[in-house]
Amino acid sequence: MSDGDKVYGLPMDSGPMAMFYNKKVFDKYKIAVPTTWDEYVVAARKLHKADPKAYIANDAGDAGFTTSMLWQAGSRPYKVDGTKVTVNFEDAGAKKYTQTWQKLIDEKLLAPINGWTDDWYKGLGDGTIATLTTGAWMPANFVSGVAGASGDWRAAPMPQWTAGGKASAENGGSSLTLPTLGKNKELAYAFVQYANAGAGIQTRVNEGAFPATKAEQQSAAFQNKTFPYFGGQKANQIFAQSASEVASDWSYLPFQQYANSIFNDTVGKAYISGTTLAQGLKSWQDASVKYGNEQGFTVNK
DSSP states (O other): OEETTEEOEEEEEEEEEEEEEEHHHHHHTTOOOOSBHHHHHHHHHHHHHHOTTOBSEEOSOOHHHHHHHHHHHTOOOEEEETTEEEEOOOSHHHHHHHHHHHHHHHTTOEEOOOTTSHHHHHHHHHTSBOEEEEETTTHHHHHHHOGGGTTTEEEEOOOBSSTTOOOBOEEEEEEEEOOTTOSOHHHHHHHHHHHHHSTHHHHHHHTTOOBSOHHHHTSHHHHTOOBGGGTTBOHHHHHHHHHHTBOSOOOOOTTHHHHHHTHHHHGGGGGTSSOOHHHHHHHHHHHHHHHHHHTTOEEEO
């Protein structure tokens, strides 16, 4: 965690993305596991036709998921140079995402359910939500929140925008930093180092965290760990590969928290009205530019 050449914290865990899918459901309806997003749309249609109560995924509009999808698609909507900021959702990568995801919205192939709700857990458990594309920290949440579906689910690489592609993205992650006004800086740093780069990593991995350290990701013990929940699959191999395929040139806004808070008022309308995703992103862009300028940034689009 750095600002220029100054390090002010260490990453604690990360969220390279993967697609979790319900193998039991896919096998029942003879659906091939999609390797591209075009195949994903085809799978969504086949599943919903076979069982109108089942959906390929849930999505009622989520800012973090949307930015992760844009990241993987090659879109770089945010550019930050000190107080100079650019917000632009009209590049080729964004168009890839909106054109594909719009089909799923228009054809009502996504369960209109928000994540982390009772309905979401129920859908993951009973097979009416058949995939979940999210960060590699998710397995522990399956074990604790969807225990009844143990053995039904598997992990797979994130579908690609281009056949044969090797691109992923991050969804989530955390760090520990040292504030300037903190006391006992030496002791604080010793703990940060222990938790994020030392022996404490293993403690967190044992509890389901996905490490941010390459040494841990590439270790034989980590790579060969089996996941009983996923039918004995060595899922960390998929997650570590995903981590190596995340482009490092992505930026978030200095006021990303605010931008995310207005997502449902802009992009979210595409899920409940005739507004398209592309139009929603344009509204999100305009509102973010306005806010940034009001806060003293120089924001262009």
